[in-house]
Amino acid sequence: MAWLSTEFYFYKGSAPCRAVWMTLKAFNVEFEEKNVDLLKAENKRPWFVRLNPQHTVPTISDQGCVLWESRAIMMYLANKYATEANQYLYPKDPEERGKVDRMLFFDMGTLYHAIKEYFAPKIHQGMSPEQEKENLLKTSLDYLDQFLESGGVPYLCGERITIADIAVLASITELDALEYNYKCFGEVLRWSQRMKENFPHYKDCCLEGVEMTKARVKQLEDDLKKQMEKERKASITKK
Ligand SMILES: N[C@@H](CCC(=O)N[C@@H](CS)C(=O)NCC(=O)O)C(=O)O
Structure with a gap:
């Protein structure tokens, strides 16, 4: 039988993904990182929608058990992987x-x-x-x-x-x-x-994602300002 691993589908700029990532680490679960770039709409690709029809991250496939909803995943990981020590x-x-x-x-x-x-x-x-x-x-x-x-x-x-x-x-x-x-x-x-x-x-599971969101919001704000300026100039020219 093929070895079925734990796959973690995630995007660092997502808070629920960071919650599951920290939980995987806390329970010492070995997993394969599967980055799903939401900005490239990778979560809408057919292969991912087949896995999770709700096309959300985080999603895990743990030895064939597919779950989404971060807090349900966290409870599952705890139920399955907790040891006496943790x-x-x-x-x-x-x-x-x-x-x-x-x-x-x-x-x-x-x-x-x-x-x-x-x-x-x-x-x-x-x-x-x-x-x-x-x-x-x-x-x-x-x-x-x-x-x-x-x-x-x-x-x-x-x-x-x-x-x-x-x-x-x-x-x-x-x-x-x-x-x-x-x-x-x-x-x-x-x-x-x-x-x-x-x-x-x-630090390992959160800081990069926090910076990603900051940069993304800044980019969106700059784009919006440019767009508004363009529209303002266009309306002046029309008058
Ligand atoms: N309640 C869900 C929320 C998951 C969620 O909305 N994830 C967002 C990223 S933060 C997502 O995948 N959005 C893409 C989509 O809904 O298509 C959870 O806690 O896992």
Whole structure:
């Protein structure tokens, strides 16, 4: 039988991909990197759509098991690859696990959702975000701040890092990439600094992707400015 490896389809400029990448590293999973360039629409190519009809990254094919949805992949990797030494990343105890799952779902449905909604015009067109959508983002960051404050522990679910911290860190790196200032959420800022200092895979899995997004947004903003200037000149000439 042919050896089936773990393939990781990803794009470094994607926050959910960074979450899965950090998780693969945290559980010491050996994997093959399969870069899918979203800017070249490689995710829409027939071979990829056959693998994942939703054509999203991250996607993994783990010994033939194909999964997408970053947080589901993270839970799967933990279920499959955790050892005694790193089981704390996704505890088995139902109450402890429930708390981790709660944060994973908060990240998906509230925090990352708010980030995506607010920044969509900037990421896709280099346009300023809609101010009214910022309220949703601020509310989500405020919730996170309160969770951290009332928890009174260094990480989201206790004394040790879990996959919930990894997922939320990935979402926060999107705020870094979009140069959004979250300093006024003091607990979030301190927790994110703690994660960046103490989680060993942060730099390798996040920094390049953050810079990619920064450069891409700058390019889009410059293109938009040039386009607007061209239209302005054209309208003057017409008059
Ligand atoms: N909820 C999904 C979101 C995945 C997602 O939307 N990925 C984006 C990149 S950040 C993507 O693949 N976009 C391309 C597309 O939807 O065609 C997850 O967490 O994995």
